[in-house]
Amino acid sequence: MRRVNHLPADDQSCGWFHLSRKRQPAVPHAGKTSARWVIVGAGLTGLAAARRIALHYPNDSVVLVDAQEVGYGASGRNSGFAIDLPHDIGAPDYIGDLATAKMNLKLNRAAQEIIKGLVAEHGIACDMQAVGKYQAAVEARGIAVLDAYRKGLESLGEVCEVVSEAELPERIGTRFYKKGLFTPGTILLQPATLVKGLADSLPENVTLHEYTPISAVQYGNKITLAHEHGAIVADKLLLTNNAFASSFGFLKRRLLPVFTYGSITRVLTDEEQSRLGGLPVWGIIPADPFGSTLRRTPDNRLLVRNSFSFNPNGRGNGRFLHRVAQRHRMSFERRFPMLPNVEFEYTWGGAMCLSRNHMAHFGQLAPNVYGALCCGGLGITRGTITGTLLADWLAGEHNQLIEFLLSSPGPSANPPEPFLSAGVNLNLMWGQCRAGKES
Template identity: 45%
Template sequence: MQLQHNSSEFLNNKMNDMNLPHDDKTCGWYAALPPPGPARRLSGRHVADYAVIGAGFAGLAAARRLAAHEPHARILLVDAQRVAEGASGRNSGFVIDLPHKFALENPDPEFKQRLLRLNRTAIDQLQSLVRKHDIACQWSHAGKYQGAVGERGLAYLAHFEKLMSALGEPYRPVEGTELARVLGTSHYSRAVYTPGCYLMQPAALVRGLAGSLPDNVELLENSPVTRVERDGNGGYVLDGADGQIHARRLLLGTSIFTREFGYLENRLLPVMTFASWTAPLNEDQSKRFSGTFDWGLTPADHAGTTLRMTQDRRIIIRNTYRHVPKYGRSVDDGTRERIRAEHRKAFVARYPELADVPFTHTWGGVYAISRNFTNFFGQLEDGVFASACDNGVGAAWGTISGTLLADYAVGAQSSLLDDIHAVTGMPSLNPPEPFLGLGVRTRIRLAAWQSRAEL
């Protein structure tokens, strides 16, 4: 897809017009890692064949693929933060093969098969890199449980089983004592297990991917790009606080922040979801926990609670959504404390015998959704390419869309590129403010109330 862009608007972006990433500093995944080495920052003038903005799953995959296509090209990968501080290091650690819930309801069977091929190619790609570079990220082919608590959740679960049957995908209902033996709680009435999902430590995976980039990819961190303009010769000039990049082509792996460069401005919705996790269970607590270790559960009702037991024996609770028009700056410490208290209630409801286990971290992560649940993939204008809007399934989608974006940028052809063009499109326009914010907040509150039994 190619989007015609208003260049005058694009060229006039300045630092004080942009909402830069402003994530909290309490992400458990990131805090569990050793401190990173010194960051190389954008400084001075650089000339590159390609500039990739955003070092999350999409940007890392795009830079790696560009290097494979053109091993003698100079590729600069630029991020406003340290690698893994942003959204890619803040998710719940699922790499999901199945289409999103809304995509599963698409009436075209081929549409869903294309998504499956794309997601499974991404999983194979990530697994190959984890093995090749010995990335310690708790990578595990654990599958996934989709769980329900009350009648509303059970109705969603029954619908999911019908969709899976129609898709011809394997699944297995799990309930009663069998489910409790896995989860260590009888809180859930029923679940459906699907085998294709992988689990991982997202911050560790992203950092490992960044640390194993090809030699002709140069990573610049803590280097927000605050202005982009044409250079008059068919390329682009990227300005930072202390340096400048002249690049022949530009790839954006910037998700929601794509709109800060003047693209897709009124088509992406910034939503933040929140998680808390416990300290690792000690020996006594592990004995009191009656389940197994290393599993993940997503809610049948999409507004419910995601639950995970990590390989290092931490329990994660993730729920609660906020519309965040200014990203991290839209959320204050008081909001985080209230969310943490709600997570605590959800944790104790599931594991009253572990009520003495403390939470050590509560964090949020911003992602992009669209009103029509459509992902954007394609060319924004001559020499500028983007993958934006993952609609909440970022690990697999970011990996494959970044890879194929590089293919598209260099003119490569493949059946997978045909697939991604077929399943992406233009995110629908949003209504103007204040109607947009009011509508999104109302929808989130209504979903939370309707799904209160699943939280």
């Protein structure tokens, strides 16, 4: 059997997870089980795939396993932006090729519709609000990015609104930014609550096992997944575990597990809310990809996300947390000088699965093995839609969106170590330094 060398190990301080609805985790797997469909990774992609496979094949058993608790991993650690627009950070205008951008727009909006439908159907109280997002800048370089992005959106036929320096405080409270670009289609939500709610509303023929890290795998006509307390035998295996797919033998030296970090404050007092001003709920993404993401949540907390690290094994590293909390404090104080005594309640890290050419994998990996991998920083929408469409494709469906995903060249190869880590870390350091005040 092939050993699975790297397993998830996220830090214990994710604010979204601890502030979300408490639930009873599903029991870990024990003994030996056989199922037609087994899915590894119970984040947004895996949950979407499991749900859709179960609906296509109501008489089949579907087993979904995760090494940790649902909502504890990457899907519950992002900033909670379900973005509809193309978000190609490799393109100077965030749009890139127009034909590709139009397809990504369709994918993202299809994902939003799926999420809205499931939240309504199952009563998932994840603070979902369709309030749009602001992309904001403070330096000339960032303002130039906003101008390019606006032109790109116009060429795509999408609505956007330029918000001046004078107008921004009425929207977001802070006077820090020099210019903003508002786009109305983004949905903000509490990511860990969403993921937990999706897990607790799976179809009856899906069996979820949490705290079941797979330690070895054997491929063939049947696929055997071994762990400390037993084994699961699958006819068909779906990998929805992003960078950890490399430990299962696929896309080796093609995936980049890059961690980013967030901090969230305690609840603001009524007096602090008055001093802050602005709208009661908003979200900001930076013009510079290495800048700070910000949110004001429905329960009146403020979130700051910035800073990056490359963790080749895909595991969280707690030694970064104290350092990034200090950086978050500096970013917070620059933006909210009117709130000098507002402490961070939680600071955490979470992984994004990236590739050097900004491409994902969708489709077959080996006989009886399939994957939807590498969401590229758009986990809520891209994970939801690729998991759904992978299941549709396996059920024999074909449509424009599936064909588009299947046509991707996939993630490009990375250079070998130690050149890879040196190159990625230098790029991350340079990007964060170059972001300047945007960070």
